[in-house]
Structures are given as structure tokens and as C-alpha cells.
Amino acid sequence: MRIPYENIALVNAPYRKALTEKFDALLERGWFILGDEVTGFEQAFAHYTGNVYCTGVGNGLDALIFSLLALKLPAGSEVIVPSNTYIATILAVIHAGLVPVLAEPDPSTYNLTAEGIENVRTSKTRAVLLAHLYGKCCSMTAIMALAERYGLAVIEDCAQSHGAMYKGQPAGSFGTAAAFSFYPTKNLGALGDGGAVVTNDPALDQHVRLLRNYGSGKKYHNQIPGWNSRLDEIQAAFLQIKLQSLNEMNRHKQELAAIYRAGLNSSFILPVEEPDHSDVYHIFAIRHPDRDKLRAYLAENGIGTEVHYPVPPHRQQALAAYFTGQEFPVSEEIHRTVLSLPCSAAHTQEQVREVAELMNRFGK
Ligand SMILES: Cc1ncc(COP(=O)(O)O)c(C=O)c1O
Numbered sequence: 133m134r135i136p137y138e139n140i141a142l143v144n145a146p147y148r149k150a151l152t153e154k155f156d157a158l159l160e161r162g163w164f165i166l167g168d169e170v171t172g173f174e175q176a177f178a179h180y181t182g183n184v185y186c187t188g189v190g191n192g193l194d195a196l197i198f199s200l201l202a203l204k205l206p207a208g209s210e211v212i213v214p215s216n217t218y219i220a221t222i223l224a225v226i227h228a229g230l231v232p233v234l235a236e237p238d239p240s241t242y243n244l245t246a247e248g249i250e251n252v253r254t255s256k257t258r259a260v261l262l263a264h265l266y267g268k269c270c271s272m273t274a275i276m277a278l279a280e281r282y283g284l285a286v287i288e289d290c291a292q293s294h295g296a297m298y299k300g301q302p303a304g305s306f307g308t309a310a311a312f313s314f315y316p317t318k319n320l321g322a323l324g325d326g327g328a329v330v331t332n333d334p335a336l337d338q339h340v341r342l343l344r345n346y347g348s349g350k351k352y353h354n355q356i357p358g359w360n361s362r363l364d365e366i367q368a369a370f371l372q373i374k375l376q377s378l379n380e381m382n383r384h385k386q387e388l389a390a391i392y393r394a395g396l397n398s399s400f401i402l403p404v405e406e407p408d409h410s411d412v413y414h415i416f417a418i419r420h421p422d423r424d425k426l427r428a429y430l431a432e433n434g435i436g437t438e439v440h441y442p443v444p445p446h447r448q449q450a451l452a453a454y455f456t457g458q459e460f461p462v463s464e465e466i467h468r469t470v471l472s473l474p475c476s477a478a479h480t481q482e483q484v485r486e487v488a489e490l491m492n493r494f495g496k
Pocket of ligand 1 (some may be wrong): 314
């Protein structure tokens with residue numbers, strides 16, 4: 133592709149010198165699991181997300197599972213999740229031994245709302261696991277008010293929203309805890325897998341610390357049956373380097389998004405902009421009724437795109453047993469029409485202008 137959807141090598145190129153120097157130093161030191169780099173990153177990332185505590189874990193899915201387990205909810209508790217999220221959000225509920233209940237998102241923001249949550253709440257609902265999808269925060273004031281009214285825990289899935297804000301407050305600082313992924317394509321991406329749980333609750337943080345390390349707080353003494361899911365020293369060191377440029381990188385993506393907004397004609401449904409939100413465009417998702425044709429047309433012209441996501445979670449074979457007979461028309465419509473455009477740290481404003489111009493000629 134002339135303009136690929138993503139080029140992770142190019143995204144990481146500006147950090148090459150700092151990363152390789154750091155790698156050499158770590159190789160020299162020979163300490164790879166749970167050391168100063170993990171502690172250093174945890175402190176920096178807790179601060180960045182407006183939290184007191186952060187625990188680095190192996191990936192975003194485990195961050196979600198551990199956040200839920202640390203709530204210590206009774207078996208059979210229902211957890212409300214968005215019907216249009218990446219499957220990991222829903223898998224986390226299942227792996228935590230809880231019952232996922234899907235709520236439809238707002239069709240214009242693609243995010244859960246207080247109303248959507250209220251529509252599926254039952255007497256068994258104990259928590260909401262919401263996702264700030266595509267880099268946009270859910271409207272948290274109404275959601276937190278609803279959660280307070282019914283005594284629900286709120287876990288934020290921030291895998292796509294590093295640095296996003298709502299009313300000047302960062303994603304990951306609203307709920308009981310928040311889970312982040314550092315998968316290489318994320319706004320803050322490692323050079324491998326990584327994740328973190330952030331919270332202001334010391335007991336919750338301690339529980340996640342045990343869970344990630346065989347249930348052990350003291351070497352060879354195991355308090356609970358835990359996992360092996362630790363952020364490693366090399367990734368933690370790399371993430372500290374990249375965290376320093378995260379705001380700048382997010383600003384770059386916001387500038388690219390503004391060019392799409394100014395340039396694309398009205399045949400495309402654009403991501404909404406709202407006054408209280410600062411979105412970080414992990415994904416710049418537009419919608420079009422002829423999505424597949426549009427995607428093929430762009431590919432013919434050398435432009436790479438993606439679909440996040442082609443199959444709604446309730447139609448995935450893995451989840452068929454959980455949601456048989458249930459219908460989620462809003463999620464279906466989003467999945468049928470959504471298209472992700474090139475909008476990364478490695479894309480230039482000229483490239484994005486070119487994509488927008490090409491798109492405006494689609495079907496003409
Ligand atoms: C919304 C969402 N939740 C959770 C995850 C899981 O993160 P990971 O791939 O690090 O397990 C991802 C990304 O992969 C995601 O996009």
C-alpha cells in the first residue's frame with residue numbers, strides 16, 4: 133500500500149536511539165522481571181492517568197480480568213458491557229466467572245451511555261465494564277451518577293483511550309479501576325504485549341499485584357491462586373520512554389482528525405465532536421453505507437484501511453452460547469458500516485489530505 137493503514141516500524145523510528153540504548157543497558161544489568169523499570173513505569177503511569185496506584189501486567193485482557201476479580205463480586209453477578217466493543221472486554225467478564233450483559237451504545241458516539249446501561253440493568257447487576265472506544269471517553273458524569281444510585285462498580289476499559297479526557301479528567305480516573313493495554317498499535321504501544329491496572333483503591337491494587345504474580349506478595353509464599361502475568365522490565369523501560377511523547381503523539385492524531393473533518397464530504401458519517409470531550413483517535417472511524425466497496429476502492433488506490441470490527445461480539449462463534457436469541461441492531465449497524473482510516477503517529481498531514489480527496493471522489 134502506498135499509504136498503509138499502520139506502520140509500527142515507522143511509529144517507533146523516532147525512539148530508536150533511546151530504545152536501543154535502554155535495551156543495551158538492561159541487557160548489561162540482567163534483571164528482567166519485576167524491578168526498577170516496572171516500578172518506575174507504574175509510578176509514571178499512575179500519575180499520567182490521575183491515579184495513586186498502577187500495577188503493570190502482561191496484557192490488556194489480563195488487566196481487565198484482574199480488575200474484575202479484584203472487585204470480589206459474588207458468583208453469578210451480572211456485568212454490563214458494550215455490545216460493540218472488542219471481544220476482550222466481554223471475554224474478561226467470562227474469564228472472571230461473571231455474567232456478561234450487553235448494552236447497546238449510542239449510535240453517534242459508539243460508546244455506552246447511562247440510558248443504555250439502565251435499559252439492561254437487573255437486580256443481579258453489580259458492575260459496569262465500559263470501553264472508551266476509538267479514543268473517546270464515555271460521558272462519565274451521568275454514568276457515575278447512575279452507578280452511585282445503584283451501588284455498581286465501574287471498570288473502565290482504556291485499551292483505546294490513553295490520554296483521552298472528559299471534562300478535563302483523564303480516561304482511567306473515573307471508575308473503581310481502569311485497565312490499559314499496551315499492544316504495539318495502541319496510542320501508548322509497547323514492543324510486545326503489556327497492560328496495566330490503575331486505581332485509587334489500595335486494597336484493589338494489592339489484590340491485582342498478587343494476581344499478576346502467582347498470588348505471591350513474598351517470594352515462595354502464595355496467598356491466593358494467582359497467574360503469571362507481569363509487565364516485564366524491557367517493556368516497562370520502553371513504555372517510560374514512549375510515555376514522554378504520548379501527549380505530543382495524541383496531538384498529532386488530533387490534527388490529522390481535524391484534516392479529515394475539514395476535508396471529507398457529507399456522504400461520510402464522521403466521529404462526533406463534543407464540547408466536554410478531548411478524543412485521542414486511537415481509531416479514526418467513519419461510517420458509510422457502502423463500506424466494503426469504499427474499502428476496495430481505497431485499496432485499489434493504494435490506501436490501507438481497517439474495520440474495527442467486522443463481526444459483532446454476539447455473532448462470534450466463541451460467544452454464541454451466551455447471547456443466543458438476543459438482538460443488537462445498533463451494534464450490527466456499526467459493524468456493517470464502520471471503516472477506520474489511516475491516522476497514526478507515522479502519517480503526515482499531506483497523506484491524510486490525499487486520503488480525504490480520494491474518498492470525496494468515491495462513487496463519482
Ligand atoms: C477495547 C479493548 N479492550 C481490550 C483489549 C485487549 O488488550 P490486549 O490485546 O493487550 O490483551 C483491546 C485490544 O487489543 C481493546 O481494543
